[in-house]
Every structure is written in C-alpha cells, then in structure tokens.
Amino acid sequence: MSLLSPELDAFVAIVKKGTVHGAAKEIGLTQTGVTQRVRNLERKIGNTLFTRSRKGMNLTQEGEALFVYCQKVLDIEGETLSSIQGSTIQKNIRIQIAGSSSIMRARVIPSTVKAIEQFKDLTFTYHITDDESPVRYLKSGECQMAVMHPFEVPNEMDAKRLEPEIYIMVAPYEWKNRDIKEMVKNERLVDFNYGDKVTLSFLKKYGLVQLAKKEGHYVNNTDALVSLITEGHGYSVLSKRFLEPYIKSKQLVQIMPEAFSKLDFALAWYPRHEMPKYFKKLIDLIN
Numbered sequence: 328m329s330l331l332s333p334e335l336d337a338f339v340a341i342v343k344k345g346t347v348h349g350a351a352k353e354i355g356l357t358q359t360g361v362t363q364r365v366r367n368l369e370r371k372i373g374n375t376l377f378t379r380s381r382k383g384m385n386l387t388q389e390g391e392a393l394f395v396y397c398q399k400v401l402d403i404e405g406e407t408l409s410s411i412q413g414s415t416i417q418k419n420i421r422i423q424i425a426g427s428s429s430i431m432r433a434r435v436i437p438s439t440v441k442a443i444e445q446f447k448d449l450t451f452t453y454h455i456t457d458d459e460s461p462v463r464y465l466k467s468g469e470c471q472m473a474v475m476h477p478f479e480v481p482n483e484m485d486a487k488r489l490e491p492e493i494y495i496m497v498a499p500y501e502w503k504n505r506d507i508k509e510m511v512k513n514e515r516l517v518d519f520n521y522g523d524k525v526t527l528s529f530l531k532k533y534g535l536v537q538l539a540k541k542e543g544h545y546v547n548n549t550d551a552l553v554s555l556i557t558e559g560h561g562y563s564v565l566s567k568r569f570l571e572p573y574i575k576s577k578q579l580v581q582i583m584p585e586a587f588s589k590l591d592f593a594l595a596w597y598p599r600h601e602m603p604k605y606f607k608k609l610i611d612l613i614n
Contacts, residue, residue: 331400337364338376339397342390342468345383386467394468395597402471403603420446420605425454425461426474428519428549430492430592433568435474438612446605457519457547465595472609477593484595490614491589494525496582497570498562503580510562510582511535516543517552517561526564529588553579564588 331339340350341361351358369376376390386394402420426435431453443449454464461473462481480486502510511530516539518526530536544561546552549569556563557578567587573579594613599606 331397334364334368334371335397337361338368338390338393339401341365341377341384342386342394347384391466391468398468398471399597399599399601402599402606403601419450420448420603421450421452422472422605422609423452423454423464423470424472424474425456425464425470427457427461428455428547429566429569430474431455432549433566434489434492435613438614439609441612442605442608445608449605455547462595465597471606472594472596472613474592474594474613477591480593480595483597485598486593486595487610487613489592489594491591493567494529494564494588494590495567495570496529496562496564496586497556497574497579498582499557499559500577500580501559502562502582507582508535508538512538512540515540515561517555517563518543518545519547519552520545525588525590529564529586532588533583533586 336354337350337356337360340353341347344350344353347358347361350356351361354361356364365376372389372393374389375387376393377384378387379385422439424431424435424439436451436453439451454461454470456464456473460479461470461475462479464470465473465484466481474489477486477488498505498510498514516526521543527536530539544555546555549565552563552565553573555561557573562582570579570581574581594610596606596610
C-alpha cells in the first residue's frame, strides 16, 4: 500500500531505478503505462520532470523538488499506517546518507546502526562522496541526510553542527624515527585526489607544503589508501578517529604527535514539518 498517487508511484520508481524499464518491473506495469503516468503528472504540474539520455532518466530541478516531497511522504508512511491499522502493517524504511568515506566509517555508520535495535524496520544505504559534494545527493533525492562542510549547506536545508573532526599525519610504522622534513621531501603523498584541501592545509600550517613532491598517489577508497601507506608507498593526512585502529595495531604511526588540524562538519537534511521518530533519533545519534 502506498499513500502516493499512481502517477507519483511511477515517478518515484523511475528515480530509484534510473530507467522506465526498471520502473515498469518494480511496480508491475508496462513501460508504456509508466511513461503515460509520468506524462500525465508532468501535464498536471506543468513542468518537465526528467531529461532523457543514453544513461537513463535524469531529474530536472523541478523533478528534484518533487522527489523531495515524495521522500517526505514515504518517510512517514510506515508510521502512519502502523498507527492507523496496528502492528500488522510491516513497512521497510530505507534511509540513505551521503558523506566522505572516513566520516562515514568512523562516525556515521557506528552512530546510525544504534537505531536498528529501536526501529527494527530501518535499513541503510551509505553513499561515499570523496570525489564530489554530498549536496547533490540531497538535491536529487537520492539521500535524506548528508554530512558536509557547513558552508556547503544550502539555505533551504536544515542542518546540525557536528563535533569538529581532528586530522593527523600518518606514515608506515617503520618510518617512526624518520625526520619529518626528510620524509616529506623524499616520499610521496597518498590521498583521495589531487586537490584535497585537508592535506594541503595541514602541510601549509606546519611549513611543509614547499617540501612535498608535486605528484602523489591518489585512490578514492579508504582501505586501498591505507594499504598503500602501510606497504611503504607514502604518507597521508586523515581523520584521527578513522586511523586509531591502525595506529593501535602499529600498522601506522602518527608523524609529529602534537600536530593536528580541525575541520568542521554539519549534518544536513530538508525541513520536515512532520518528522518521524526514527528520523529525529538519527539526527540525535550523529554527532
């Protein structure tokens, strides 16, 4: 059972599956039936909701706004039906959250899974966004929450300031006695991408940026990144919370133990007049 109209059901199915074919299989209609429903919806609204490309269906700005509305309805649907019809209604609720890999691994995932014991029907999808701003995932409706830098939060969104994240420099444990300047001059930086602002800010703060090699190793996966470092291919500046297990097991060593930098983050979401209990709980848990 869905509280959305048939046209909106078809619209949501296309967004989730990315194609009319996938949406048709999802809701048990022909492709023609799905297309007709969306065209009827576009006529009612007076706006085009999708642009079509070889890769599939892409939301227009108007489509993004409509999908945010649909997400709000779907988020409260399970609780509404349960309160009306009793515990016989079982509605799976999927929460999608976007953020950088280190933030997700060290803070978001450990925090959010605590809600599963209280809300048995919650399931999660975590989107890693090391190469782009997570704002896109919120605006497109792909996520209901995202962790980002405070200055990235659009005016139309609500947000909660999180505790600042501490970043430190690490290297293979075998390098623990090396001179820091010699190391930076002769070894390569290992990072997510060429323009990583966290690493550059750290190196500038401690007068090391001029010594660093211009070319480093880049990989958009935290496990692969750490593997490169532990195998002796360079050094990096990463979240202290994320690195703690590797330092404790002596796979990595913190270079300049007193040196660190702080970075502010915020949890953002679209405003909700009727906020489900599980949504509020997740906001409280992510710090």
